[in-house]
Amino acid sequence: MTVNGRPVSIEVEPDEFLADVLRDRLGLIGTKIGCREGECGACTVLVDGDAILSCIYPALKAEGRSIVTIEGLTREGELDVVQQAFVDAAAAQCGYCTPGFVMVVRALLDRNPHPTEAEIEEALAGNLCRCTGYYQIKEAVQLAVERLGAGGGAP
Amino acid sequence: MTAGAVGESVRRVDIEAKVQGRRRYPQDFSLPGMLHAVVVWAGYPHARIRRIDPSEALAVPGVLAVLTHEDVPVNEYGINIYDQPVLASDKVRWLGDRVAVVVAETLRAAERARDLVRVDYEELPIVDDPLEAMRPEATLVHEDRRSNLLKHIYVRRGNVEEGFAAADVIVEGTYHTPFVEHAYLQPEAGLAYIDDEGRVTVICAAQWPHDDLRQIAHALALPLEQVREVVPAVGGAFGGREDISVQILVALAAWRLRRPVKMVWSREESIRGHGKRHPFHMRHRWGATKEGRLTAVEIEAVLDAGAYASTSVPVLENAVSFLAGPYAVPHARIDGYAVYTNNAVTMAMRGFGATQPPVGYELQMDRLAEALGMDPVEIRMRNLLEPGSIAVTGNRMPAVTSARETLRAAALAAGWREEPQGWRRPGASILRASHLRRGIGVACAYKNVGYSFGFDDRSTAIVELALASDGSIQSALVRCAAVEVGQGVTTVLAQLAAQTLGLEVSRVRVALTDTAATPSAGSSSASRHVFMSGNAVVKACRQALEKRDAALREESGATRIVAEATFRGHDVRRTTAYDIVDGHCEPHISYSFGTQIAIVEVDIETGAVQVDRLIAATNAGTPVNPRLCLGQVAGGVHMGVGYALMEEFIQQKGQVRTARLSEYHIPTVADMPRELESIFTEVPDPDGPYGATGLGETPTLPTAPAILNAIHDATGAWITELPATPERVWRALRGVPAQPAAPARRPCP
Numbered sequence: 001m002t003v004n005g006r007p008v009s010i011e012v013e014p015d016e017f018l019a020d021v022l023r024d025r026l027g028l029i030g031t032k033i034g035c036r037e038g039e040c041g042a043c044t045v046l047v048d049g050d051a052i053l054s055c056i057y058p059a060l061k062a063e064g065r066s067i068v069t070i071e072g073l074t075r076e077g078e079l080d081v082v083q084q085a086f087v088d089a090a091a092a093q094c095g096y097c098t099p100g101f102v103m104v105v106r107a108l109l110d111r112n113p114h115p116t117e118a119e120i121e122e123a124l125a126g127n128l129c130r131c132t133g134y135y136q137i138k139e140a141v142q143l144a145v146e147r148l149g150a151g152g153g154a155p
Numbered sequence: 156m157t158a159g160a161v162g163e164s165v166r167r168v169d170i171e172a173k174v175q176g177r178r179r180y181p182q183d184f185s186l187p188g189m190l191h192a193v194v195v196w197a198g199y200p201h202a203r204i205r206r207i208d209p210s211e212a213l214a215v216p217g218v219l220a221v222l223t224h225e226d227v228p229v230n231e232y233g234i235n236i237y238d239q240p241v242l243a244s245d246k247v248r249w250l251g252d253r254v255a256v257v258v259a260e261t262l263r264a265a266e267r268a269r270d271l272v273r274v275d276y277e278e279l280p281i282v283d284d285p286l287e288a289m290r291p292e293a294t295l296v297h298e299d300r301r302s303n304l305l306k307h308i309y310v311r312r313g314n315v316e317e318g319f320a321a322a323d324v325i326v327e328g329t330y331h332t333p334f335v336e337h338a339y340l341q342p343e344a345g346l347a348y349i350d351d352e353g354r355v356t357v358i359c360a361a362q363w364p365h366d367d368l369r370q371i372a373h374a375l376a377l378p379l380e381q382v383r384e385v386v387p388a389v390g391g392a393f394g395g396r397e398d399i400s401v402q403i404l405v406a407l408a409a410w411r412l413r414r415p416v417k418m419v420w421s422r423e424e425s426i427r428g429h430g431k432r433h434p435f436h437m438r439h440r441w442g443a444t445k446e447g448r449l450t451a452v453e454i455e456a457v458l459d460a461g462a463y464a465s466t467s468v469p470v471l472e473n474a475v476s477f478l479a480g481p482y483a484v485p486h487a488r489i490d491g492y493a494v495y496t497n498n499a500v501t502m503a504m505r506g507f508g509a510t511q512p513p514v515g516y517e518l519q520m521d522r523l524a525e526a527l528g529m530d531p532v533e534i535r536m537r538n539l540l541e542p543g544s545i546a547v548t549g550n551r552m553p554a555v556t557s558a559r560e561t562l563r564a565a566a567l568a569a570g571w572r573e574e575p576q577g578w579r580r581p582g583a584s585i586l587r588a589s590h591l592r593r594g595i596g597v598a599c600a601y602k603n604v605g606y607s608f609g610f611d612d613r614s615t616a617i618v619e620l621a622l623a624s625d626g627s628i629q630s631a632l633v634r635c636a637a638v639e640v641g642q643g644v645t646t647v648l649a650q651l652a653a654q655t656l657g658l659e660v661s662r663v664r665v666a667l668t669d670t671a672a673t674p675s676a677g678s679s680s681a682s683r684h685v686f687m688s689g690n691a692v693v694k695a696c697r698q699a700l701e702k703r704d705a706a707l708r709e710e711s712g713a714t715r716i717v718a719e720a721t722f723r724g725h726d727v728r729r730t731t732a733y734d735i736v737d738g739h740c741e742p743h744i745s746y747s748f749g750t751q752i753a754i755v756e757v758d759i760e761t762g763a764v765q766v767d768r769l770i771a772a773t774n775a776g777t778p779v780n781p782r783l784c785l786g787q788v789a790g791g792v793h794m795g796v797g798y799a800l801m802e803e804f805i806q807q808k809g810q811v812r813t814a815r816l817s818e819y820h821i822p823t824v825a826d827m828p829r830e831l832e833s834i835f836t837e838v839p840d841p842d843g844p845y846g847a848t849g850l851g852e853t854p855t856l857p858t859a860p861a862i863l864n865a866i867h868d869a870t871g872a873w874i875t876e877l878p879a880t881p882e883r884v885w886r887a888l889r890g891v892p893a894q895p896a897a898p899a900r901r902p903c904p
C-alpha cells in the first residue's frame with residue numbers, strides 16, 4: 001500500500017485493523033480511536049479517495065491501496081484548504097474528533113466541490129463531536145467550499 | 156499595541172496543531188520498554204469477593220504481574236472522601252469497581268490473561284432505586300454506615316403554610332431526570348513511568364491534576380514530591396475527568412514494576428468505568444398570587460449517588476441552592492437527599508447539580524403561567540432575581556445577576572413584544588404538514604462560578620517576562636495548571652495576559668500543565684477558570700509589571716522578571732456552608748445566567764421532536780473571546796438537546812444496557828436545532844477579569860426545559876421524565892402510561 005504517497009510494506013495479522021497499523025506500527029497518531037465500532041468517525045482516513053472508518057477496516061484489505069491520513073493533507077507545512085477552514089472557523093475544541101471530520105470533508109469536496117447544505121449535513125452525520133455542537137464545523141465546510149470555488153488550493 | 160486582547164476572537168493557540176492531528180492525547184504516548192495494563196472489572200454490581208486466583212493468568216507468556224488489593228499500599232481514594240478502593244478487596248459495589256490489573260509485555264497477552272483471572276464471588280442483593288435504598292430495611296451498600304443516606308441538605312425560609320395560604324393558585328409536579336454519560340470522544344488512557352528525578356509520573360487526561368496528585372500519593376503512600384502528573388491534550392472532559400480513572404492504576408503498576416506502563420480503556424470500559432450525571436427524582440409544589448407572584452415553594456429532590464460518594468455531596472449542595480430557580484420567593488421548604496445505590500457512581504457533569512433543577516422549576520413556571528392564563532415571559536419577569544434580591548438561601552444577589560437581561564434579549568429575538576400590559580408572545584406560525592405541531596418554549600437558568608459553600612477556591616499563576624535591554628517586554632510565559640480540555644482556557648489566559656501586559660497575544664505562551672512546572676489552578680470545572688485563573692493571571696501580570704518598573708528605576712539591567720500570584724474566591728465573596736438550622740448561607744462566589752427559547756416541531760404520529768430554532772441568551776460578562784464563547788454555547792446546547800431528547804444511560808439490576816456509542820446516542824449534526832442564534836448580554840461581572848465571567852456550563856441548563864415547554868405548547872402534553880424520546884412523547888399524547896416511571900412516593904426521612 002501507499003500511505004500519504006509513500007510506499008509501505010508491512011506484515012499484518014488477519015485480525016489487525018488499519019487504525020492500529022497506522023497508529024502503532026507507522027506512528028501516525030493523528031488518526032484517532034473513539035469507539036472501535038464504526039460509530040464515531042474519529043478514525044476516518046481516505047482509502048483510494050473514499051472516507052472509511054479505519055477502526056473496522058481490516059488492515060489486509062489495504063493491500064495495494066492508497067491511504068491518506070490527516071498527516072498526509074499538510075504539504076510542506078502548508079495546511080490543506082479544509083484544515084485552514086477549520087482553523088478560521090474555530091471548528092475544533094478538544095480536537096479529538098477533528099482529524100476524522102477533516103478527512104470526511106476532504107472526501108466530500110473531492111467528490112462534490114459544491115455540496116448543498118443537506119449534502120454537507122449528510123456527510124457529517126456519521127461523525128460525532130461532543131464539544132462543538134457542529135455549527136462551527138458546518139461553517140468551516142462552507143468556508144472551504146467558498147475558497148475552493150474561488151480557486152483556492154485544491155490539490 | 157495589544158492585538159488579540161480582551162474582546163477579540165483571536166485564533167485558538169492549539170488549533171493549527173489540532174487540525175493536523177499533531178496534538179498528542181494520552182493514548183498517543185509510548186516509551187521504550189513500555190508494558191501494557193488492563194483492568195479486571197467487577198463481575199457483579201454487588202457481591203462479596205471470596206477469592207482472587209491469578210495463577211492461570213500469570214502463566215500466560217508475557218504476563219508480568221496481576222496486581223490486586225494486596226499490592227496497593229493504601230487501598231482507598233476518592234475526590235471528597237476516601238471511600239473507593241483502588242482495587243476491590245472484600246466487596247464490589249458497582250460494575251465499575253476494579254478488581255485487578257494485569258500487566259504484560261504486550262496488550263494481547265494482557266487481554267488474554269484478563270479472562271483467566273478467577274474471581275470467586277458471592278452475589279448480594281442489589282439496591283438500584285434510591286427511593287427504595289432510603290428505606291430502613293434496605294440492603295446496605297456500605298456496611299459501615301447505618302443507612303444508605305449519604306447526605307440530607309435543606310433550606311427553610313419564611314413559613315410555607317402561610318405562603319400557600321396566600322396563594323391564589325397552587326401547581327404540583329414530579330420530574331425525573333436520567334443518568335447521563337459524558338461521552339467525551341477520547342476514552343481514558345494513561346502512561347506512567349519513573350522520571351529522571353525519581354517521581355512516579357502519569358501522563359493522562361485530567362481536570363484537576365493537583366488533586367489527582369494528592370490521591371495518587373495517598374494510595375501509593377508516597378510524599379507528594381514523588382508524584383507528578385502531566386496533562387497533554389485532553390479529548391473533552393465535561394466533569395467526567397474530575398475523578399480518578401486510570402491514574403492510580405498505572406502509577407501503581409509503574410511503581411511496582413519499575414517500567415513504563417500504559418493503559419487505554421475501550422469505549423465500553425470508559426462508559427462502564429467512569430461516573431455519570433446524577434438522576435434526580437423531584438417533587439414540586441408551588442403557590443402564586445393571581446398577579447403571578449410566587450408565594451411559596453416546597454421542593455424535594457432525591458439524587459442517586461451510586462456506589463461511592465465521589466462529588467455527590469457538593470452536587471447536592473449546589474442542587475439545593477438552585478432547585479427553586481432564579482426566582483425570588485418569600486417562603487420555601489427545600490429538601491435534597493443523596494443516596495447510595497449499586498448503580499453507577501454519579502459525579503460532576505456540566506452543570507454540577509444545576510442541570511437537573513431547571514427541568515423541575517421551569518416546567519413549574521409554565522404550569523403556573525398556564526393556570527393563571529399568563530404569558531410565560533411575563534410571569535418570569537415578575538419573579539426573577541435581580542441585583543440585591545434575596546435568594547432562598549438568604550443571601551443578597553450580586554451585581555452580575557442578569558437573569559432579566561438574558562430573558563429580555565431572548566424574548567425579543569423570538570418575537571415577543573413588551574406592551575403596556577406586559578410581555579406578549581408572537582403569533583403562531585404556519586405548519587409544514589398536518590401531522591406536525593409547532594410550539595415555543597422558554598426557560599431561564601443559572602449556575603455558580605467557582606467553588607461554593609465555604610470551599611477555599613483559589614488559583615495560582617506564575618508569569619515570566621523576557622525583557623529587552625530597554626526594559627520593554629519581548630515575550631511572556633504564563634504558568635498555571637488550568638487544564639485545557641477543549642474549552643479554550645489556554646487562549647483566554649493568553650489574551651488576559653496580553654491585555655494586562657500591553658503585549659501582542661502571539662508573544663504570550665501558556666505552559667502545558669505539568670504539576671512539576673505549573674502551580675495549582677484548581678479544577679477545570681464550575682465554569683471557574685476565566686474567573687479564578689483569569690484573575691490570578693491578571694494579578695501576576697500586574698505584579699510583574701511593577702517589578703519590571705522597579706527594575707528599570709533601579710537600572711538593574713534585569714532581562715527576566717518572575718511574579719507569582721494567587722487569587723482567592725474569598726477575596727471577592729466569602730462563601731459559607733449551609734446553616735444547620737435554616738440552611739441559610741452565602742452559597743456562591745459568582746454566577747452566570749442564561750435564557751433559551753426553543754421552537755420545536757412535534758410529529759404527533761411518531762412522537763418525534765425536531766428543534767427548529769433555538770435562541771440562547773447567555774451572560775458571560777464581557778466575553779474575552781466571542782468566537783470561543785459561541786463554541787461553548789453551541790456545545791452546551793448540544794448536550795442540552797441530548798439531555799432533552801435522546802440521552803439516557805440505562806442500567807437494569809445494576810447491569811449496563813448502554814455501554815457503546817451505538818447504544819448510548821448523542822446528537823449528530825442532524826439532531827441539532829436547524830438554527831442556533833446566540834446572544835451575549837454582556838452584563839459585566841465587576842469581580843471578574845475585565846468584567847468577564849465563566850460560561851462553560853450555563854448554556855446546557857435551559858435547553859431541556861425550553862424544549863419540554865415547547866412540546867407542551869405544541870401538543871398540550873407535559874413530558875416530565877427525560878429524555879423526551881419519541882416513545883415517551885407518543886405515550887404522553889395518547890395518555891398511555893409509561894413503563895415503570897419514577898414513582899411519586901415520598902422519601903422516608
Ligand code: FES
Pocket residue numbers: 032033034035036037038039040041042043044053054055056
Ligand atoms: S473509532 Fe472508528 S468509528 Fe469510532
Ligand code: FES
Pocket residue numbers: 091092093094095096097098128129130131132340390391641
Ligand atoms: S472538538 Fe471535542 S469532540 Fe469534537
